[in-house]
Each structure stands twice: as structure tokens, then as C-alpha cells.
Amino acid sequence: xxxxxxxxxxxxxxxxxxxxxxxxxxxxxxxxxxxxxxxxxxxxxxxxxxxxxxxxxxxxxxxxxxxxxxxxxxxxxxxxxxxxxxxxxxxxxxxxxxxxxxxxxxxxxxxxxxxxxxxxxxxxxxxxxxxxxxxxxxxxxxxxxxxxxxxxxxxxxxxxxxxxxxxxxxxxxxxxxxxxxxxxxxxxxxxxxxxxxxxxxxxxxxxxxxxxxxxxxxxxxxxxxxxxxxxxxxxxxxxxxxxxxxxxxxxxxx
Numbered sequence: 025x026x027x028x029x030x031x032x033x034x035x036x037x038x039x040x041x042x043x044x045x046x047x048x049x050x051x052x053x054x055x056x057x058x059x060x061x062x063x064x065x066x067x068x069x070x071x072x073x074x075x076x077x078x079x080x081x082x083x084x085x086x087x088x089x090x091x092x093x094x095x096x097x098x099x100x101x102x103x104x105x106x107x108x109x110x111x112x113x114x115x116x117x118x119x120x121x122x123x124x125x126x127x128x129x130x131x132x133x134x135x136x137x138x139x140x141x142x143x144x145x146x147x148x149x150x151x152x153x154x155x156x157x158x159x160x161x162x163x164x165x166x167x168x169x170x171x172x173x174x175x176x177x178x179x180x181x182x183x184x185x186x187x188x189x190x191x192x193x194x195x196x197x198x199x200x201x202x203x204x205x206x207x208x209x210x211x212x213x214x215x216x217x218x219x220x221x222x223x224x225x226x227x228x229x230x231x232x233x234x235x236x237x238x239x240x241x242x243x244x245x246x247x248x249x250x251x252x253x254x255x256x257x258x259x260x261x262x263x264x265x266x267x268x269x270x271x272x273x274x275x276x277x278x
Contacts (some may be wrong), residue, residue: 036114038065210272
């Protein structure tokens with residue numbers, strides 16, 4: 025059994041925001057379970073964390089499968105003695121209005137984004153209660169769960185579900201010392217956004233348009249979201265639960 029500082033599990037940690045969060049938590053001295061369905065990306069992130077002198081291990085995880093989520097959390101707790109922090113970050117998105125998206129599109133986004141966060145909360149909280157309570161959960165939602173983003177019907181719905189889940193879980197388990205918060209990023213320079221831009225016939229014009237949507241005049245970085253996740257996971261945020269932190273460069277104030 026290995027014990028070292030706080031034990032954190034991050035889903036969707038093989039790239040983008042999840043990768044940045046895993047590296048930020050490890051840099052703060054936490055042991056990180058790097059989880060992703062993308063084994064190549066997840067193993068790379070874990071290896072890079074280890075190369076920096078920190079402790080991490082990759083776990084293959086499909087967040088849409090309840091048995092896998094339960095098994096991975098049980099394995100992490102068995103290997104490291106406990107689970108202190110859970111970051112439900114895994115997510116997918118597909119474009120389309122409510123009349124354009126298919127049932128398969130809807131199911132994919134609801135399964136990965138909403139159900140994945142549900143399973144993560146469910147089994148992380150069970151483990152935290154088994155340990156006597158205490159712990160922090162950070163769910164990565166989106167400003168798309170707060171406002172009507174054009175051409176993103178299913179994505180908006182799935183991210184709004186995460187915000188509701190966050191508030192419900194925070195209310196249900198506050199007395200046991202388990203804090204549950206959400207982060208709603210705006211437009212972040214992640215691999216998903218890079219793919220959207222590369223698929224555009226005029227990527228530079230599309231990039232400029234994306235940047236200008238934020239009053240701050242640019243996209244955010246995965247590291248900026250990771251900074252907020254570290255704060256919410258830490259004792260510095262000990263009085264904060266049930267909150268949805270918006271990090272969007274001012275996108276939703278207009």
C-alpha cells in the first residue's frame with residue numbers, strides 16, 4: 025500500500041484540460057490517478073508526470089461504464105490507501121441544433137458528459153464515506169450549460185446536467201465533509217477547439233472570431249482551468265461547496 029500526500033483521480037486526463045489538471049495536482053504534491061479511454065494519451069501524461077519527479081499511474085477507464093468506474097476507484101483506493109480528490113473531466117461534444125442531432129449524438133454526449141460525472145460522483149463519494157468522510161470533487165461543466173450556445177443542443181443539455189448534479193451532491197453530502205463544486209470553462213485552447221478550427225475552411229478567421237467573443241480578447245488555456253481546479257481541490261477552498269465557477273474571459277457577462 026502506497027501513501028503519499030493527497031490521492032487524486034482525474035478522468036479524461038489524456039489531453040487538454042484533464043492533462044493540465046493532472047499535472048497541476050501532481051505539481052502540488054498529490055499522487056494522481058491518470059484516467060482516460062485513450063490509453064496512448066493517458067500513459068503519456070502519467071509518464072511525463074513521473075519524469076518530473078511526481079507520482080502518477082495510468083488507469084484505462086471508459087466513464088460510461090459503471091462497473092469500470094467502480095472498479096478503478098476501488099483499485100486506486102486499494103493501492104494508495106484512500107481517495108481524497110475526484111475530478112470528473114471526461115467529455116465529448118458534437119455540433120448540431122435540436123432538429124439536426126441524432127439520438128446517437130444525444131446519447132453519446134449524455135453518456136460521457138452527464139452519466140460519466142454521475143458515476144464518478146457516485147463511486148468517489150461512496151469511497152470517501154467509507155474512509156469516514158471528507159474529500160473534494162470537481163466537475164468540469166461548461167458555459168454551454170448556462171447559456172444557449174448556438175448549434176450545440178446536446179452539449180448544452182449534458183453540461184447543464186453536470187451543474188445540477190454538482191449542486192445536488194453538494195447538498196446531500198456537505199454534513200459528511202465532502203465538497204462538490206463545478207467549473208464552467210468558456211472557450212479554451214484545447215485539442216477539441218483546435219480540431220474545430222482545423223476543420224473550418226478559414227481557420228484563422230474562425231480563430232479570430234472565437235477570440236473576439238471574449239471581452240478579454242483571447243481564448244483561455246487548459247492551465248488556467250487547472251489553476252482553479254487545484255484551488256477547489258485544496259483546503260484553501262474548505263468553505264466552498266455547491267458552487268459553479270465560471271472561467272470564460274467575460275463571455276457570459278454580455
